[in-house]
Amino acid sequence: MAQRASFRDIKQEMERRIARREWGPGMLIPGEEELAREFGSARATVNRALQELARAGVVERKRKSGTRIALHPVREARFVIPLVRQEIEDEGGVYGYRLLLREIAPAPELVRAKLDLARADKMLHLRCLHMADGRPWQFEDRWINLSAVPAARAADFSATGPNDWLVTHAPFSRADFVFKAARAGDGEAELLQLLPGEAVFVGERTTWIGNQPVTFVRMVHPPSHELRTSL
Numbered sequence: 001m002a003q004r005a006s007f008r009d010i011k012q013e014m015e016r017r018i019a020r021r022e023w024g025p026g027m028l029i030p031g032e033e034e035l036a037r038e039f040g041s042a043r044a045t046v047n048r049a050l051q052e053l054a055r056a057g058v059v060e061r062k063r064k065s066g067t068r069i070a071l072h073p074v075r076e077a078r079f080v081i082p083l084v085r086q087e088i089e090d091e092g093g094v095y096g097y098r099l100l101l102r103e104i105a106p107a108p109e110l111v112r113a114k115l116d117l118a119r120a121d122k123m124l125h126l127r128c129l130h131m132a133d134g135r136p137w138q139f140e141d142r143w144i145n146l147s148a149v150p151a152a153r154a155a156d157f158s159a160t161g162p163n164d165w166l167v168t169h170a171p172f173s174r175a176d177f178v179f180k181a182a183r184a185g186d187g188e189a190e191l192l193q194l195l196p197g198e199a200v201f202v203g204e205r206t207t208w209i210g211n212q213p214v215t216f217v218r219m220v221h222p223p224s225h226e227l228r229t230s231l
Helices: 007-019 032-039 043-055 084-090 109-115 162-169 186-191
Strands: 059-062 066-069 095-106 122-132 135-145 174-183 199-209 212-221
Touching: 007 032, 007 043, 007 199, 007 212, 032 043, 043 059, 084 095, 084 122, 084 135, 084 162, 109 135, 109 212, 135 162, 135 186, 162 212
Parallel strands: none
Antiparallel strands: 059 066, 095 122, 122 135, 135 212, 174 199, 199 212
């Protein structure tokens, strides 16, 4: 790290360490004085970087106890990203899960554009079906940036969905959401037990840690689906 690093430089380096699991969930990180010496910056500059990470929910700061990496990072703008399993079980349903596809491949142009990745960059592509009481509840089509989350390459998603896994293994500092109505394609309709072209509720989410993209996911639900969150 160059001498007299700015708070943005420091924040970005901290985000990199968190994304690479150099600083894992719950870990107590070095104090402001030690970090200031490392980065060759004023303690106030380090403090500003930590304040921004705390506002994003990536770290937790307590007076006299220091700064720890959040176990369950607060999502951007306090928008709670739900766990599919938890949503279903909270409604009294029995959760079911099927991994439909796992491959490492270049992402399609639309995904590359959203994540600002080069054509040669290979990603982990997962397709999953989530069920409630044995009926289709959500079709998940997800791309994970292996440069940002290298541990995903070896993760076993056959029994645990990427939604659950990423919450504990890949904290992020920024997220974009899109919610829209659409018509089910033939494959989506078959998986969700709908007629081809029937209306569906679609959610799309892109997340970053610093300037590094983490994942893009498209979630397709039957038309009866309701979105609920807390602010």
